[in-house]
Amino acid sequence: MTVQDIRAFNRFYTNVIGALDYSRHLYAPYTLTESRVLYELAHSPRTDAADLRAELTLDAGYLSRILNKFEQDGLIERTPSRRDPRRRRVTLTARGRETAALLAERADESVGALLATVPPAERPRLSEAMRTVRTLLSDGRPPRREDVVLREPGPGDLGWIVARNAALYAAEYGWNADYEGLVARIVADFAEDHDPHLERVWIAELDGRPVGCVMCVRDDAPATARLRLLLVEPGTRGLGIGDRLVTAVIDFARGVGYRDLVLWTNDVLAAARRIYQRHGFVLVAEKPHRSFGKDLTGQDWRLDLTGTGE
Amino acid sequence: MTVQDIRAFNRFYTNVIGALDYSRHLYAPYTLTESRVLYELAHSPRTDAADLRAELTLDAGYLSRILNKFEQDGLIERTPSRRDPRRRRVTLTARGRETAALLAERADESVGALLATVPPAERPRLSEAMRTVRTLLSDGRPPRREDVVLREPGPGDLGWIVARNAALYAAEYGWNADYEGLVARIVADFAEDHDPHLERVWIAELDGRPVGCVMCVRDDAPATARLRLLLVEPGTRGLGIGDRLVTAVIDFARGVGYRDLVLWTNDVLAAARRIYQRHGFVLVAEKPHRSFGKDLTGQDWRLDLTGTGE
DNA sequence: CGGTATCTCTGACTGAGTCAACTATCTATC
């Protein structure tokens, strides 16, 4: 139950933050809230009081007093905004910048002490996990098509293709380890010997992690290319990633002179079939078979690349 | 710079928690701290006041007053501890349990609203990332040997072997994609056809994620087994995982009647070599070769399984 | 037994944050 996970995490992280703040001298002679205001000012140097209020969700009266204190201490200057004389433009003085830097330094030290307890080899995992939490929780904006990029595979990506194909089809359709072997065989053949002009793999990447793939290789038949291993991570379906991958294969195959593009799939993979249909593939044969521990119906699809190429 | 990442995350998560707590009615008629106490009581029903103080790092006087309030409201009962009459045993009443449940429910709702903004398919990633942050930051206790378990591969694990072998050796030694192809070939051969009585793969798992692997297959020579693809994630080295994996292979090979265990490695892999030496392997041949885009020196090692088997 | 530490409680206090009232100004509408 994820709600429980989140609550557990909240309790945990409340303690982490509490532990960091515990030695209150961190902010001396200011408070946590005051230092947040100072931080905000240091990182967007000219802001109106109203912006600060909105950004940090502070009480207007509270903020007003904090700014009074800062002004007395010579950390800020307040001038009326030209645009709207009700608003007050707040600017850090040189001294304010110094103080902000000092507080930042202390915070860095304290966080550094925390970080020192994490083995260096694990730190990238920590950064990565924190980024994941942030992006998933921050306003939950759905990823956009433009965030997805297609690229060539790097080290480990072929293994990723094997792992994700196996794990997903095991989870969704109960296929057994034979399928993982088949995929491993396909990527092994590809890695071992392929003509980069005629055969290629694409990885779809979203925010730095792979979320899809497809492969284009030569088929036995002359001037025929074969599309294989089309996969899109469930969490990112509906972004047109499958379409883009298939388009990449079609354009590539046509561009290097193949006349036909074929593929083999199974009738249970409805989402993939719709993609193929959209791109003009036609079903040319269908045959039941027993594979991967299931009774399946294999399908051969074909696309004529010499036809009405745009 | 990871310190900055953490601080950014702290600022972010301060806001998340603040947003959740903002509607203070969440805890009405109690405060956040009071509800934390209640939560703690509900989850370890008989505790002394001193335990609560330690667990939640509260001021003794503050806690005393909170418990007074709870007692007045009929949520708890206080009795002197038998073991030490200075201590006070605190127990929730039925009414206390009800109240705790009510508060928990409200918190669940509020967290649920947050969770609702995360697409369902991404929730496992969120849980996973939070767990990672927790385990890495929680007192930085290094993982213990006992936390590592060896198991058979599940769906996707063979792909994981390919991916991690390729990514690690690319990062550490600059090996090219040929190596990924070789590993894929090895796991494909294994997956496609292996006698489970004579050939096997082990995955080392730590906190639910794979951190190491090894494979044992039949060699061409009679009564000879071959150890392949020994790998331990850098972050978890030093926990004896490599030793356990090699031991697993040796015990297995000896147990099913192999007389020899051989392996091929490269001299650059010093850490692995030390493991093999510890287990009694002897170097039988060495030959330079050019593979994976590098000039390497391959080594054949052998262990006589019929010898002084314990 | 005496000295010291620990557990709990209460009184007294601090100060972070809230609320409400007020002024001044902007914006929208008739």
Add this chain to the structure above:
DNA sequence: GATAGATAGTTGACTCAGTCAGAGATACCG
């Protein structure tokens, strides 16, 4: 251009979460 309503900022008054110090009771240690 007059009026109504919203918004920005300020100040006074207040609340109440959390801290600190001291006291009584008891444990632990020599």
